[in-house]
Amino acid sequence: MMIGWIAGNGASSITPEGEDHKACFSEKMAHFDPTLPRRCKRMELTEVRPLHLTSATGRALIESRMQRRWINWIGLFSLWAGVLSLSGAHPSHELPMLRYPIRVVLSADESELVVANSRSGTVSALDLEKGKVYQESYLCPEISDMHWEPVKKEGFFLDPQNHRLLRAIQNKEGGFDLEGSWKTVGDPRYLEASPDGRQLAVSGTWSRQIQIMNVPGDSLPPELLLTLDLSFNPGPMVFVPDEKLLLVMHAFGGLLAWVELDTGSVRSVVELPMNNFGRPKIQTTHQGPVLWLAGQSLNPRATTFQTEVMWGVLMDNQIRSIPVSLALDPMTPVHQMGRVYGMGDETGPGGDPGSVWSTRNGTLIAALEGVDKIALRPRLDQPGVQRIAVGDRPVDMAINREETRLYVANQFSDTISIVDLEENRSIMDISLGTQPMLEIHERGERVFYDAELSLRGWFSCHSCHPKGHSSGLLNDNLGDDHFGAPKRILSLLGIKDTAPFAWKGSLSTLEDQISKSFRDTLLHADNTQEKALEIGAFLRTLKSPPSWRTLRDEVDTDQIIKGKRLFR
Known part of the structure; x- marks a missing residue:
């Protein structure tokens, strides 16, 4: 009953x-x-x-x-x-619901996967031998990130709606029990652990804050070390081993901030000609730690003319490897900061690279979120990328110890793809559960992130408007019906309240603006009427971002009242 x-x-x-x-x-x-x-x-x-x-x-x-x-x-x-x-x-x-996996971790014995599902707020346990989910547990309304300790069978999760850090353990049946909940920064979106697991970092994108805390043993509550206010919207982070540094990346643009853990201060800030960063990785080499970054590079001097889109002059999808010592040297010119490896070329598309991995034998692996593929580059000193089709929007990867199996979390298809890295092919897709029939705004969300709708799959709507916001860069398109005047990319958050549309206010509906962007910016040749309706429905669900003062509980009500009186 x-x-x-x-x-x-x-x-x-x-x-x-x-x-x-x-x-x-x-x-x-x-x-x-x-x-x-x-x-x-x-x-x-x-x-x-x-x-x-x-x-x-x-x-x-x-x-x-x-x-x-x-x-x-x-x-x-x-x-x-x-x-x-x-x-x-x-x-x-077995219930029909949208899960949207965002993080996947392999168990200590490599017999199962632990998957964090953002949309459903659930955590799934997946039996790899049987190829199916055997447990799924609800934690909170939404999960924005996860750090899982396979040996301890416990981990931390972010609840962005309630601004909480959660701890959960895996029970004997394979389900997940919530063990603790603590208030953290406003709008917590990214969670990162130090290599030894003794420290956690949380970034609040819209509160413009990060928190760093110690993680004691014996399931004790985390101990807050510092809360740092930033001047930009923090996104993904990574600890640098033996350097006592935390790299904090801009959630939308190209800023990199190096935070000293001892002093809690920003040591230096670098701006790369990139945006839309994926989660960074640090690789330890005999020459010191190397930072691997995936992202895109928008050329403000290029136009949306066909040849400049087709050959990647306008938007380049790339992976960068940067020695940490080079990145920390203030004398290093930005154009000499590391090596760049292209993910898109004449052999195929590379839209929206995200997660990245470099194997021990030198193979570069990247998840191409916009074109639903995994890219393999076996030799970094030679051009050529092999692409393996996986599920819809691959957003995270896990790899086994022998580096022969890759497990890919596909957000929109609610599946896990298993890729054989010896034969370089996908061998299985495992469903996380049944999906319901999609509403029009949910279909629009998929179209928004689909780079294959652009000419040769170089970029998607998300490329210039990450997560519906803005990269803050310039783009010379036909928004004003002319080339020659690069325009600042604006946020789409709250766009439903900003009619009329286009740079000169010449379009009365959002769908007209979307169709124009399909035709003149993405250079999409097919009929766009249905897709414009779907994206329009999705964009109308995007709310304006909250005030960072509100998220920090720093609103001065008395000052607001005084200001209102003066204004009137």
């Missing part, structure tokens, strides 16, 4: 009878885990009533409708009446 809880505001949740029935609801959706009672303390409901269900089929249908915001009082009771005669039980990983 299951108990469904109906909230007076239209939200709902389902938990096993006899369990803790408190539910944690987000604006987007509410998920549940039948093996784990809800541990969220926050309640935003005006009324809660129980509804008994005897069918997990009904439960799955409700979960699907719950994601798609179809639930209402009449519809829910009608659904309940239609499934009362059914029986059975389905684990949560």
Whole structure:
């Protein structure tokens, strides 16, 4: 017997009878885990009533409708009446919902994968021998990042909606139990651990802060070392072994900031001619640590003319290897900072490179998020990239100790691809669960991140507008119907409230502007009407970013009131 809880505001949740029935609801959706009672303390409901269900089929249908915001009082009771005669039980990983995996880690014995799912706020345990998910546990409304310790079978997760750092452990059944929750920086989006696992760093993109904390043993709470205010939006980070440094990268642009862990101060800042960084990697070599970066380089002097797009003059997709000593030397010119390896060429597209890995034998591996491929470059001293098709938007990778198997998390297809690195081919795709029918804005999200819609797959909408915001760079396109005047790339967050559109205000609808961008910037030759409607629906879901003062709890209400009076 299951108990469904109906909230007076239209939200709902389902938990096993006899369990803790408190539910944690987000604006987007509410998920549940039948093996784990809800541990969220926050309640935003005006009324809660129980509804008994005897069918997990009904439960799955409700979960699907719950994601798609179809639930209402009449519809829910009608659904309940239609499934009362059914029986059975389905684990949560069989429920139709969007998961969006963002992080994947291989277990210590390499028999399973631990996968963090951002959209559903769940963590999945995947049995590699059986090729399927055997446990999935709900942690919070959304997971933005994960650090998992395979030996300890425990890890940390970021809950950006509630600005919390969570700790969870894997139980004997393979599920995940929430063990602790602590307040961290506002809008925490990226989490990184030191090589020995004794320190954690959290970056808050819109609060413009990072936190560094010690991680004691014996499951004790993390100890806050410092909170550092920054002048830019921090994104991915990486610790530099033996240097007592933390590299903090701009979430959208090309800034790199080196933070001294001893003093908590910024040692130096470098701006590379890159943007849209993927998660960096540090490789230890006999010549010292080397930084590997994936990103894109937009040429402000190039135009969106066909030949300049086709040959990568406008936008280059690249991997950089930079010796840390070179990056820290203030006398190093930016154009001499490391080596650049192109991911797109005449043999195929390279749109939106993200995760990167360099193997012991020198093979460079990169996830090409925009074109759904893994790129392999066996010889760095020779051109040529081999591309292996995987799932939709590969965003993270894990590799086994022998470096013969690569495990790829595909965000939009909710799958894990297994790539044989000896034969250089994908040998299996493992589903993380059933997906519901997509809404128009969800289809638009996929189109927004799809670089294959541009000429030869060089870039996507996301390339210039990372995560819907802006790289802050210049681009000479036909937004004003002329070349010769590079224009600042503007944010798309909150764009639904900014009509009319185009640089001269000549377009009245968002869809007209999107169609123009398809035609004149991405040089997409096919009909764009349907895709423009889908992207338009997606862009209307993007809200304006919150104030960093609000996220830091630094709002001076008295000053605001005084200012309002003066203004009037």
